[in-house]
Amino acid sequence: MQRFNWKINMQHQISDAKALQLRSVITSDGQVVLSLVKEPIPALKPEEILVRVEATPVNPSDIGLMLGAADLSRAWTADGADGPQLGAPVPAAALQAMRSRRDASTAVGLEGAGTVVAAGSSRAAQALMGRTVAAMAGGMYARYRCIPAVECLVLPEGTTAAQAASCFVNPLTALGMVETARSEGHTGIVQTAAASNLGQILHRVCLADGVPLVNVVRSEQQAQLLREQGARFVCNSSSDDFREQLTDAIAATGATIVLDPIGGTSGGQILSCMEAAIARRPGQVISRYGSDVLKQLYVYGSLDPRPIEIPRDIGTAWAAGGWLLLRYLKVVRRETLDRLKARVAAEITTTFASRYTRSVSLPELISPEVLSTCARPATGKKFLIEPWKDC
Template identity: 50%
Template sequence: MSNDSTAVPSTTRELRSTVTDDGAVTLAVSEAEVAAPGPDEVVVRIQAAPINPSDLGMLFAGADMSTATASGTAELPAVTATIPSGTAGLGGRVGIPMPTGNEGGGTVVAAGESEAAQALLGKVVGFISGSSYAEYRTLNVASCLPMHDGTDPEDAAACFVNPLTALGMVETMRAEGHTGLVHTVGASNLGQMLNRICLADDVPLVNIVRKAAHVELLTGQGAKHVVDSSADSFNDDLVDALRATGATIAFDAIGGGELAGTILAAMEKVASEGDEFSRYGSDTHKQVYIYGGLDRSPTTLNRNFGMSWSIGGWLLTPFLMKAGQAKSDELRTRVADEITTTFASQYGMRLTLDDAVDPEQAKRYAKMATGDKALITP
């Protein structure tokens, strides 16, 4: 093992989430050992790690954050909240302190003996781990994405989940034979990345947002088609945007409610224009992928969009496995090359590990409000 001048401690502070059999969840600062790196491993001093919507399930297990209260000790503080559904569906994690945090960025301070590990020593890397809310982590080199010299670790912190998801959406669109796409929560960090990708790659994109201010935000960034789901004219605006773009595939982060069905109905309206009536609808295949659950209510489909349609789930990891190593490497390279431009992220708050278990801070970042994304800086 080789080190740089930074001493690697024997222990690290980290965040662990534990569901208890009384239907509560506790997110706590705890201590753990820092494992010495194996031949193909490195130790990363973590300097930043974002809280993405996909992190909330592991952090709080669907808890009602209005019930959040302080717990733990002064040295190892914690926050506890009640899970309305109890432990239903959570049996596999009851009583087990689970690591948290899907991705992060930092500096490699120790490396194993392999050539690949040694090449990362002293480098700023982004990484994916499932345990990024910590001060130090020992990681396989395959989990790390080396950044160009001079990259700020905060920029590297969000180089996996949102960038590769946005790129994956465009790749999925192409692979399945569509020529334009729809994205909900268009004003989110991911949505803004997707807008920049689509502008650069000349991909027709319909952005769905929830506020008039978000329309202004995206149009100010060059978006050509932005529709506000809170507007009285939403359905007509959506149809107009779909007619202009020819989009027949959508990626929905909302999940619950009627939005997915509304998108399918609008696609069918455009697809069937000028056709003779058919009880089965148009022959144009319409696809909605749900990739998030900002609305946890049931997904409601009013069957007014013919029979040529599909709705399903979409996740990044299965996409990358299907795409193969060469395509994954190509996408990762693009992310590293454009990490401060196309794939730049903005944050509304920066939190220490102790801040992250403060009940008021937890209530705030759990809302996942647009423009208020949290970054943990251990």
């Protein structure tokens, strides 16, 4: 009975409330400005629900949307009407690439989780009242979010919002990449930045599914982290014999696809080792065009902002392209996506668990210290936003 009354009281409290929300804009004079603003909560359509957002992660994609190429070393702060503001100049060379966002205020936060506190009249929406759900609806750096019920992932009873906050981006990226590799006929995978939150999830998926995986990291500490989690093939790019380690691991696993969030020279170097490993196969014919085994590189990030380089010692049987979760979700079959989402919900505290080093409120996020830390990719430095913290 107490839980029922709580829901009624909460609905009454939000009936004429405004939702605090984080927004980003690039001004006409070349400044990125982050602001907390209060937006009216819209009337729910029959198929929609209202989520009290209780946890939402800071992903690299969120940092990109918030800040773009802004120079945080020259950041300034101010008091806005609804909360703090933070601004930083965008270098002139980067403004042209961001012209589509000029003077367009954008809600931030790709994914998050919370409790359904109001629902439209449809049966599907009403069935979610009081449940913990996760969504990748955008605009999740807010205290409330109106979302179509069909877009939500319903979590098992007892799942907390913090456990469910990262249900979409990293889990579905890992699962989508494995599905892509399988559909293209690859039986072994190489991943770079393997000690990242996503890298560790991909490792756990491949371990559970019996997919041979080569993990590339940049320090012995990261290598040890993955070995303690059961990784068999871990190659440290800072080692003097890295190329030999990597070629041996690729030969042992038969990996022919690279998943790379770095860019630059990273993926091309692995394709080169891949061609060398293929040449070791018994009976493998190598012509002046190289091997006839297709080697695939997918780049899904840009930790190295320099141009992507592909060496010329990889033969001609290779392909390179980008991989983006948002596009994958548009082209994947509905039954496949439903299967992947069901697996995430069932394994959210095991295979797809995310760990956070710090939780912050919405006002705390808008500080040079916090944003500077978030903007520097580092193993084990993932932030969680709790929009109702300190309220």
